[in-house]
Amino acid sequence: MSAVPTSWQAWLSDTLAARDRDGLRRQPVHLDSPQAVRVQRDGRWLDNFCSNDYLGLAAEPALQAALIDAVRRVGVGAGSASLVCGHHHEHAALAEALADWLGVETVLLFGNGYLANLGVLAGLAGRGDAIVQDRLNHASLIDGAIASGAKHLRYAHAEALAAEQRLMSLPENIHKRLLVSDGVFSMDGDIAPVAELVAVAERQQALLVLDEAHAFGVIGEAGRGSVSHAGLRDDAVALRIGTLGKAFGVYGAFAAGPKVLIDTLQQLARPAIYTTALPPALAAVTRVALTHVRDDHWRRANLQANIIQFRAGALAQGWDVMASDTAIQPLLIGDTARTNALSAALLARGFWVSSIRPPTVPNGSARLRVTLSSAHTPEAIARLLDALADLAMDYACVSSP
Ligand SMILES: *Cc1c(COP(=O)(O)O)cnc(C)c1O
Numbered sequence: 001m002s003a004v005p006t007s008w009q010a011w012l013s014d015t016l017a018a019r020d021r022d023g024l025r026r027q028p029v030h031l032d033s034p035q036a037v038r039v040q041r042d043g044r045w046l047d048n049f050c051s052n053d054y055l056g057l058a059a060e061p062a063l064q065a066a067l068i069d070a071v072r073r074v075g076v077g078a079g080s081a082s083l084v085c086g087h088h089h090e091h092a093a094l095a096e097a098l099a100d101w102l103g104v105e106t107v108l109l110f111g112n113g114y115l116a117n118l119g120v121l122a123g124l125a126g127r128g129d130a131i132v133q134d135r136l137n138h139a140s141l142i143d144g145a146i147a148s149g150a151k152h153l154r155y156a157h158a159e160a161l162a163a164e165q166r167l168m169s170l171p172e173n174i175h176k177r178l179l180v181s182d183g184v185f186s187m188d189g190d191i192a193p194v195a196e197l198v199a200v201a202e203r204q205q206a207l208l209v210l211d212e213a214h215a216f217g218v219i220g221e222a223g224r225g226s227v228s229h230a231g232l233r234d235d236a237v238a239l240r241i242g243t244l245g246k247a248f249g250v251y252g253a254f255a256a257g258p259k260v261l262i263d264t265l266q267q268l269a270r271p272a273i274y275t276t277a278l279p280p281a282l283a284a285v286t287r288v289a290l291t292h293v294r295d296d297h298w299r300r301a302n303l304q305a306n307i308i309q310f311r312a313g314a315l316a317q318g319w320d321v322m323a324s325d326t327a328i329q330p331l332l333i334g335d336t337a338r339t340n341a342l343s344a345a346l347l348a349r350g351f352w353v354s355s356i357r358p359p360t361v362p363n364g365s366a367r368l369r370v371t372l373s374s375a376h377t378p379e380a381i382a383r384l385l386d387a388l389a390d391l392a393m394d395y396a397c398v399s400s401p
Pocket residue numbers: 112113114115117138140182186211213214243244245252253
């Protein structure tokens with residue numbers, strides 16, 4: 001006898017069967033080695049081209065040592081929510097260092113980027129308010145808007161004028177308006193039109209929120225993201241959200257902005273209130289990671305060189321390389337089954353490149369999402385390009401030979 005009622009069983013098996021039929025069944029595979037550009041999976045070593053560890057910090061020896069040292073000093077768990085008794089000096093020191101790096105008044109830490117986005121959107125907006133966001137924003141921003149109960153409008157990808165039209169279409173009695181965009185889009189790799197969005201937000205009196213998950217550490221002076229990349233002042237965007245799980249190589253997230261906004265989030269962002277604080281040792285090691293993110297210009301220089309090498313090679317082979325100057329370099333394939341087959345063929349040749357399929361991306365736009373790291377060697381990228389050249393013909397994915 002199963003504890004799952006019969007009334008549920010048909011739905012559960014139908015849901016899984018439909019995923020199998022459409023080639024959309026998702027399942028994690030496990031690593032036997034640290035996260036790095038070479039990883040061991042099921043006993044085999046692979047070149048890894050699907051991680052968001054853009055600066056090669058996830059297994060950085062200096063960070064490993066800093067974490068071990070921090071655990072000895074401050075223990076493992078936080079033991080409580082930050083507003084009860086879980087807020088350690090290490091959390092405060094990290095928040096201060098992040099605020100200093102970004103040139104903002106203050107920072108609120110979150111458990112991860114998903115929670116940060118949920119907390120910011122549902123904390124700042126509610127019934128009677130409006131959230132206007134890019135059609136291709138990350139799932140967590142969509143979920144945050146839905147959870148908020150605010151009126152929710154989406155605009156054509158990266159089109160600031162479309163965003164402005166959406167804002168202008170709102171009833172005049174809606175005063176609290178959020179304009180929300182990814183800084184760098186997670187499945188496309190392109191950069192938001194930040195300067196235009198800033199102008200639209202100002203004209204329409206909307207509060208602009210940028211999700212810098214793939215921008216912090218990767219673009220901008222000292223890795224300060226899309227605002228710096230656009231040549232704007234630090235305070236041009238009201239609120240910026242960053243994850244600590246990507247270029248920082250650790251775990252956690254934060255929202256950065258003026259004190260009045262962050263203090264309000266501390267009162268209203270439920271995912272920051274009703275949850276255990278990050279382990280203080282993680283906060284400590286993240287402060288060390290920040291010094292690498294900020295000061296290791298050589299990591300960003302390597303990453304840029306890798307991006308240029310990969311793009312030039314893939315374009316020369318005729319792949320539909322999406323327009324991106326960032327670490328995310330997707331090859332658009334279209335058909336889901338073909339994308340899965342290409343990913344599997346690359347795996348057989350020793351390369352881990354994920355197939356990104358609906359519903360993560362729109363129907364008919366499945367892609368191989370190649371992500372590059374500063375830690376990839378030119379030889380590893382050349383190996384990947386050789387494998388892609390082999391496959392290009394077999395799978396008829398290229399426009400011209
Ligand atoms: C990964 C990601 C998040 C979520 O961050 P986590 O810390 O992994 O939860 C949020 N927004 C974007 C754009 C992302 O790519």
